[in-house]
Amino acid sequence: xxxxxxxxxxxxxxxxxxxxxxxxxxxxxxxxxxxxxxxxxxxxxxxxxxxxxxxxxxxxxxxxxxxxxxxxxxxxxxxxxxxxxxxxxxxxxxxxxxxxxxxxxxxxxxxxxxxxxxxxxxxxxxxxxxxxxxxxxxxxxxxxxxxxxxxxxxxxxxxxxxxxxxxxxxxxxxxxxxxxxxxxxxxxxxxxxxxxxxxxxxxxxxxxxxxxxxxxxxxxxxxxxxxxxxxxxxxxxxxxxxxxxxxxxxxxxxxxxxxxxxxxxxxxxxxxxxxxxxxxxxxxxxxxxxxxxxxxxxxxxxxxxxxxxxxxxxxxxxxxxxxxxxxxxxxxxxxxxxxxxxxxxxxxxxxxxxxxxxxxxxxx
Amino acid sequence: xxxxxxxxxxxxxxxxxxxxxxxxxxxxxxxxxxxxxxxxxxxxxxxxxxxxxxxxxxxxxxxxxxxxxxxxxxxxxxxxxxxxxxxxxxxxxxxxxxxxxxxxxxxxxxxxxxxxxxxxxxxxxxxxxxxxxxxxxxxxxxxxxxxxxxxxxxxxxxxxxxxxxxxxxxxxxxxxxxxxxxxxxxxxxxxxxxxxxxxxxxxxxxxxxxxxxxxxxxxxxxxxxxxxxxxxxxxxxxxxxxxxxxxxxxxxxxxxxxxxxxxxxxxxxxxxxxxxxxxxxxxxxxxxxxxxxxxxxxxxxxxxxxxxxxxxxxxxxxxxxxxxxxxxxxxxxxxxxxxxxxxxxxxxxxxxxxxxxxxxxxxxxxxxxxxxxxxxxxxxxxxxxxxxxxxxxxxx
Numbered sequence: 008x009x010x011x012x013x014x015x016x017x018x019x020x021x022x023x024x025x026x027x028x029x030x031x032x033x034x035x036x037x038x039x040x041x042x043x044x045x046x047x048x049x050x051x052x053x054x055x056x057x058x059x060x061x062x063x064x065x066x067x068x069x070x071x072x073x074x075x076x077x078x079x080x081x082x083x084x085x086x087x088x089x090x091x092x093x094x095x096x097x098x099x100x101x102x103x104x105x106x107x108x109x110x111x112x113x114x115x116x117x118x119x120x121x122x123x124x125x126x127x128x129x130x131x132x133x134x135x136x137x138x139x140x141x142x143x144x145x146x147x148x149x150x151x152x153x154x155x156x157x158x159x160x161x162x163x164x165x166x167x168x169x170x171x172x173x174x175x176x177x178x179x180x181x182x183x184x185x186x187x188x189x190x191x192x193x194x195x196x197x198x199x200x201x202x203x204x205x206x207x208x209x210x211x212x213x214x215x216x217x218x219x220x221x222x223x224x225x226x227x228x229x230x231x232x233x234x235x236x237x238x239x240x241x242x243x244x245x246x247x248x249x250x251x252x253x254x255x256x257x258x259x260x261x262x263x264x265x266x267x268x269x270x271x272x273x274x275x276x277x278x279x280x281x282x283x284x285x286x287x288x289x290x291x292x293x294x295x296x297x298x299x300x301x302x303x304x305x306x307x308x309x310x311x312x313x314x315x316x317x318x319x320x321x322x323x324x325x326x327x328x329x330x331x332x333x334x335x336x337x338x339x340x341x342x343x344x345x346x347x348x349x350x351x352x353x354x355x356x357x358x359x360x361x362x363x364x365x366x367x368x369x370x371x
Numbered sequence: 372x373x374x375x376x377x378x379x380x381x382x383x384x385x386x387x388x389x390x391x392x393x394x395x396x397x398x399x400x401x402x403x404x405x406x407x408x409x410x411x412x413x414x415x416x417x418x419x420x421x422x423x424x425x426x427x428x429x430x431x432x433x434x435x436x437x438x439x440x441x442x443x444x445x446x447x448x449x450x451x452x453x454x455x456x457x458x459x460x461x462x463x464x465x466x467x468x469x470x471x472x473x474x475x476x477x478x479x480x481x482x483x484x485x486x487x488x489x490x491x492x493x494x495x496x497x498x499x500x501x502x503x504x505x506x507x508x509x510x511x512x513x514x515x516x517x518x519x520x521x522x523x524x525x526x527x528x529x530x531x532x533x534x535x536x537x538x539x540x541x542x543x544x545x546x547x548x549x550x551x552x553x554x555x556x557x558x559x560x561x562x563x564x565x566x567x568x569x570x571x572x573x574x575x576x577x578x579x580x581x582x583x584x585x586x587x588x589x590x591x592x593x594x595x596x597x598x599x600x601x602x603x604x605x606x607x608x609x610x611x612x613x614x615x616x617x618x619x620x621x622x623x624x625x626x627x628x629x630x631x632x633x634x635x636x637x638x639x640x641x642x643x644x645x646x647x648x649x650x651x652x653x654x655x656x657x658x659x660x661x662x663x664x665x666x667x668x669x670x671x672x673x674x675x676x677x678x679x680x681x682x683x684x685x686x687x688x689x690x691x692x693x694x695x696x697x698x699x700x701x702x703x704x705x706x707x708x709x710x711x712x713x714x715x716x717x718x719x720x721x722x723x724x725x726x727x728x729x730x731x732x733x734x735x736x737x738x739x740x741x742x743x744x745x746x747x748x749x750x751x752x753x754x755x756x757x758x759x760x761x762x763x764x765x766x767x
Binding site for chain 1: 705706715717718723728729730732733740
């Protein structure tokens, strides 16, 4: 933790699941890390403090944290807004996809970027996966052209193209599990031992549009976030699903200034992003209300809720050890163009996680 | 026509003025009229005669009321074309005021005659005012024992369709032994005949004999004060005792003022006050006079038109500038679920469910930025073929 300022001596024994602004005081703040809204944040799997940020301004920027301050290391461009970025497992390559329909990779060592392929529509999500019996690393990209494509970075054509039920909105993988969330609430589950077929096609249990999917570290299930402030905890195995699957409400508020005489209303915000802690298996959610929360799915309770930062959180992510929690605050257009004011924040913050925030609690 | 003599009245003299002659209730002497028209009284004669009456009134020579009678009669006769000015009204009111509180003239037929003349001449069309005047007389016991008062009053009340009152007052007159007796009784008979002829049924009060004048006063002297009937006011008692009672409910100190005596005192008080109630016509109308100004040639008496600028009335709403025009508030989706509080989803569902296709935020944003380009393989093929085809077409 030497990169962060010394934590405030707030190790009081009284534990609260509600955090205050003081708990965010140690965050490293990167103001205006891009010229437009942040679309994705990814950490290097080999370095605690190296991460890439993709933005709607068409650039991917690679950042480093040294002595408590974040520094831009390098950047490369797409010819359209960039929607997603990830690092290869060896930490040598950053891949990204965007509205130019292109999939590009960036070599960190040489600072060279190149396009390795393209889709027929913007690329919404990508992951480096180890698939097939050989466990070879390849890049999988999901696009609004209703396909996912597997790429060998050395070849210009995809290894395999897999048709999806609808446009890909979100995609995640852990171990041998690849889950694709698409439009019309379809969920496609792919076993990476057999990457060329959909292992299981299902529907989101949530009533409204899928916003995000995220896989458990164990690779046996996935979480879905919807636009209607709700998360579903799902398991691939039907027995397990029956036993442990559930959904819960989150990112909601009670309308504080409702008109007199009207019934109380709960304000519901979309769950924009879900990220699992790489070590503890707990997860965080970020929503349109500007809050992020840490949850423990196994004990079905919230570990910590943070106060609203008054700006939508489009993306969150943990670093490889889970001791840094990065979250962006930028306009995600969920209120239309009128919500886009010049002074809407566009910020990336790095939050040093404490165990009382993200570690699951032993049952007393 | 016969020759004009001193004794006879020549109608040729009156003929020219006959349309202008106003009638008098008691009739007008053709002889006097003839003399007046023929003699052509000048303003000077008129003024000198007036002066004679005025000096006689000043010196209280003999009976002043007699002088007044003569004066008024002279004015009536001489102004045969109707009252020329306010002089008649002034004289009559002077007379009435002078003897108003004089008990001696209360039952003087001459005094009553002047009152009736006054009522008839100057309150011709105001029936209610006429009635008020009669009630004033009744309260002040003017003409109390004179049949003519009751007869005139009953005529008015009959004209006003107040048959009960009419009956009551005739009965009061009879009770009071008003003179001359037969006039009143005849009038009473006529009244009954008239009632029967018109099929009107009245419900005369019982115990006519026991009724005293105060009850009648209460009943008919009922002038509304502050929208309250006299009866109500009498029931209330003096105001100050009421306040005491209100306070006493708190302080629990009760002063039992002799309510009955207060009421009767109060009654008298009100009637005493009413003595001064009668106003002369000029003082009644003093606020209602139109200002008379001489007309000057080449002037317009129309109201001058004003250039009135549009004035913002206080009732007009204040303009509140709304800069929401052209902007939209964030659109929400509100979901109602029975038994739960409504949920407002901070998400524009109209946009994400635009048409048949569902969109997510990133798609919408990409569309908005103009960078959501789907490569259409079909069109690309067409585009490739076209250059090949073109020369072929031009060759044709």
